[in-house]
Amino acid sequence: MxxxxxxxxxxxxxxxxxxxxxxxxxxxxxxxxxxxxxxxxxxxGQPVNAPLPAAQPQQPPGKPDGDPGGLALAIVSVVAGIPITAIAANMEGTIAVIICWGGLVGVNLARSISRFMGR
Incomplete structure (x- = not known):
């Protein structure tokens, strides 16, 4: 061995x-x-002193090519927002609806910012 x-x-x-x-x-x-x-x-099967393969160029931050995660998060947020809106409006009223949608917007905004910053 x-x-x-x-x-x-x-x-x-x-x-x-x-x-x-x-x-x-x-x-x-x-x-x-x-x-x-x-x-x-x-x-x-490579020679001892063979050069290392060139590094692949990194995608510049802010370009979401090939990343469907943002669209999926937006769709899930809207779908989840419908029952959340109904429950919040029924239980607490307009302020609760605004707070719930503010949270959904915040999650999407945080993902967009982290994607833009290259995370």
Whole structure:
């Protein structure tokens, strides 16, 4: 198993460090890392010094491309607002309706602001 081989190699590197002292530590670490790179290259079929793939460009904040969450939240808010309005109007009156809709607007506004700020 590859993990057992790596453990043996790491154990050998630690033993060599203990034997040779701190003066040879950078060389021991470099040797171990080279073995690790070679093993990874053999496993994944890439050369040892292959360049890393370029990072994908990040979407600039404020562009909701491909994010239907805002629309879904708005639809759910309107659907939830209907019974909330009925219950609030029946129980407490106009002030309660205003407070409930203020909360729904606040939730949608907070999501829009966090989306715009790049969260």
């Amino acid at each position: 590859a993990t057992d081989e790596m453990r043996k190699d790491l154990g050998a590197a630690i033993a060599a460090r203990q034997e040779l002292g701190a003066d040879y530590e950078p060389e021991i670490i470099d040797g171990f890392l080279e073995k690790l790179d070679a093993r990874a290259a053999a496993r994944y």
